[in-house]
Amino acid sequence: MTTSSELLDLSPVMPVVVLDEAEAAPDVARALLAGGIRTIELTLRTPAALAAIEKVATQVPDIVVGAGTVTTPEQAAQAVDAGAAFLVTPGTTDALLDAVTGTGLPFLPGAATVSEAMRLAERGIDTLKFFPAEASGGSAALKAFAGPLPHLTFCPTGGISVTNAPEYLALSSVGCVGGSWLTPKEAVVARDFATIETLAKEAATLGG
Template sequence: MTSPLPSSSAASVLDLAPVVPVVVVEDAADAVPLARALVAGGLPAIEVTLRTPAALDAIREISGSVPEAVVGAGTVITPEQVTACGEAGARFLVSPGWTDALLTAMRTSGLPFLPGVSTTSEVVALLERGVREMKFFPAQAAGGTAYLRSLAGPLPQARFCPTGGIGPDNAPEYLSLPNVGCVGGSWMIPADAVAARDWQRIEGLARTASLLRAAGGTCR
């Protein structure tokens, strides 16, 4: 099967960019210009969450009109959503948590996926099932950088995309950790900028976010 990720990149969602914008789309008409602004700012991996009725249409529009974007689906919690997201053109899947049924559906889809974890036992259970890349959620509430730093010693094979409570002030600290590939956040997509369709402002915020890996220092 051909990888849904760009052939010029590493074969992991975690390595596409230091920040994955977590996007809530209320109006599918905003999806394409928003995605173009994020890509122009250096953030090609875009997670569209399934929190609104417009989400699947937004994924479909971005997939069809912004080929340079790697559009994924977030807040995926059922096998049926896995199927619908794949049909809409999603190129990766993100869930806030996981069950065996959801994990099986995501694996069967052939798409890269990041199942959500917040405890050591969940991480070990996924490693036991051959999954090494995960979403750490809700990152700040679940222990933040101190928790992830503690996991790096006994479980160095696990890599994470922390999401939840992350912004420009604390993202560099997360990105400095050896077991963090990228972070998820929405600070570069302020609601007032989307409402005003100020895509230039969003592009500028995305460009600043794209430089955070350097600020983090040691992140691969």
């Protein structure tokens, strides 16, 4: 099983994908994979999300599929049942942290402040999601985090684009970034998987 830290090594960009139709999920995953992206975070923001995770897990086994926007213990359990290989939370409560830890899957718990990051570190967690990244101070904030917390590694997500991603990836504390720009809604709706593959190829070269 991939560890949380190894998740960040799969690709410089972790696609954060919102799908309204589960049927599109396998083709989206294949397009990302063809572009050199080896992981996909399907967010639990739509009714189609769990079915989408299941389709990717069974039909595109070469990509590592995870569930994002996990906000309740129930969602963590449902994501596991759907076949998710990892979990991502936007923030962290005690109940949610206990639940995701209990699944046995690698996970990226969300933190936006030094105190939140320290609290997770107290629980033995050294690989975190920094969210919402741009709204929480951006790459400058993460650079400041590294002073007192040099042992932590982050996947910043939220407001990140192909333009500012290199600023984050240049930081030693950043393993990868999360971004939604790889799978534009209009491209998914139009089944324009060639565009997604092109964006994935571009993203795969970032931070190199």
